[in-house]
Amino acid sequence: MSASELILAIDQGTTNTKALLVSQTGKVLHQASVPNQVSYPRPGWAEQSALDLVAGVKSVIATVFDLAGSDHVIAGVAISNQRESIIVWDASTGEPIGPCIIWQCRRSADRCDALRAAGHADLIEDRTGLALDPLFPAAKIAWLLDSVPGARVRAEQGELRAGTVDSWLLWTLTDGAVHATDHSNASRTQLFNTATLEWDAELCALFDVPQRILPQVKFSDAHFGDIAAGVTALPAGTPVLAMIGDSHAALFGHGVRAPGTVKATYGTGTSLMTLTKQRVRSRHGMSSTIAWSQSCVVHHALEGNISVSGQAASFMAGLLGGKDAAALSALAQTVPDSGGVTFVPALVGLGAPHWRADARGAIVGMSLGTKPAHLARAAIEAIAFQVADVHAAMEQDIGVPLGELRADGGASRNAELMQFQSDILECPVVTASAPEVSAIGAAALAYSGLGIAVPGVAAARTVNPIMDAQTRNQHRQRWQAAIAQALVQPTSNKDNGGHS
Secondary structure: OOOOEEEEEEEEOOOEEEEEEEOOOOOEEEEEEEEOOOEOOOOOOOEEOHHHHHHHHHHHHHHHHHHHOOOOEEEEEEEEEOOOOEEEEEOOOOOEOOOEEOOOOOOOHHHHHHHHHOOOHHHHHHHHOOOOOOOOHHHHHHHHHHHOOOHHHHHHOOOEEEEEHHHHHHHHHOOOOOOEEEHHHHOOOOOEEOOOOEEOHHHHHHHOOOHHHOOEEEOOOOOOEEOOOOOOOOOOOOEEEEEEEHHHHHHHHOOOOOOOOEEEEEOOOEEEEEEEOOOOOOOOOOEEEEEEEEOOEEEEEEEEEEOOOHHHHHHHHHHOOOOOHHHHHHHHOOOOOOOOOEEEOOEOEEOOOOOEOOOOOEEEOOOOOOOHHHHHHHHHHHHHHHHHHHHHHHHHHHOOOOOOEEEEOHHHHOHHHHHHHHHHHOOOEEEEOOOOHHHHHHHHHHHHHOOOOOOOOOEEEEEOOOOOHHHHHHHHHHHHHHHHHHOOOOOOOOOOOOOO
C-alpha cells in the first residue's frame, strides 16, 4: 500500500453525517458534513428517515471525493455509526418498511416491562451484558414487525432484513449484495450472546424477532464487501474494510489498546468506555459490551450510556429563546455558579447507572433570584454530573480507581465544561486534539487490517482539578438530591430499568 492511498471514513451520527479522508498518520486531509433531522412524533418517541441517512452518506462521500481529486487514491472505506438505532427493510427492493427508530426512542418500553415482569431481565443481561431497556434494538424490531401491516409474516418468510445503521449502510452501498454487521454493533442489539459470539435463539424467541432477518456478524476489521457501481461517487469495487460503533471507534481512535484508560465521547448523549481483560458482568449499572474484534481476537469493555448530555445544552438553549450551544455557553459564563439551580436532563428517561425509563427531566432549586444564566450553567453542569455518576459506577465494577479521563466530541471543546468535569471527578481530563475521534478510529481500524498502525489522536490539553473538596461535595450532594426528585414517579409507573 503506497502512502498516497487513503481511507475514507464515514461517521454516521445522530446529529450529523460526516465523511473524512484520513491518511496513514491519522491526519484528516478532507472532510464534509451534513446535518440529520430527528423527529419526535410522540412523547418519548424518536426517529429518523433511513433514506435520508443514506442520502446524507452519498452527499458527503461525493464532496470528499471531489476534494481529494486525482492526487489521492481511496484504498477503502471505514464506517462508524450511531448505535442501537434500527431499520427494517424489504430484501428485494431495499425500501425501509418504517422509520429508523433511533437509540433515544422509548416506544418499546411496554415490551421491556412485560419481559421484566415475566422474569427474563436477568437472563437477558447475563447473555448480552445489557440491562433490559428500550434503548436497545431488540424490542424495537419487534415493535416494527407488529406495527407495520403484514411485516411479521413477511419477516418469517425471509422477505425482510433488519439491522443497525452500519448494516443498513453496507446493504445500500453494496446494492443489496451484503447483509452484515460487526461484533461491536451486534453486541448492542440485545439479541447477540457475547459469550458464544452468536445470535442467541432463545433471546430472539423472547423478543419475538425472527433470527433469519438478522445480519451475518464479522470481525470489525473484516473485508465486509465492495462498493457497487453507480451507488456513490466512489469507484465500483472500493472495499469496505472496517465497521464499528461510534463510541467503540472513539476508544480505538484515542489509541487505547489495553485496560486502564476510560474515554468519554460527548455527543448527543455521552458514552464512557474502558477496556476489560475479559467479559465482565456489571453490578453497578454498566453495560458489558464488545469494544471491537481485530485480527480474529475479540476485545471486551465496560460502558456507561448517558441518553441526553450534549443535547441537554441544545434543549436548554431552545427553552431560553432559541440560542445555540455557543451562546448558551457564553451566557453561562456570566455567572460564577448556577445559583443553586440543578437540571436533570432525563428527557428520555435516565440511562446508566440508573436505567430508569420512567424518569423525566427536572429543574430544581429555582428562586426569585434565578436568571437565564443560572439555567444555562445548570445545563452545562448536568453533562459533567452525569459523566461523574457513570465514572464512579465504573470504578466500583473494576475495583480500582480509574486514571485520567480521555475526552472527545463536540462538547469536549467547551473549556468551562471540561474544567467543571475535572473538578467534579477530581482527576485530570485530557481532551483530544481532533474532534472527529470516532471517524479517525474507524479509519485506524481499517488501516490495521492492512498492516499499518495509526497512532492515537494526540492530546490537545490536560485539565487538572482546582476545586476544593468542600465545594465539590456540595455540588455532588445537590446533584444527588435533584436525581432523587427526578426518579420519584407515580405509583402506577414503576420501571426500575432492570438494575437493582
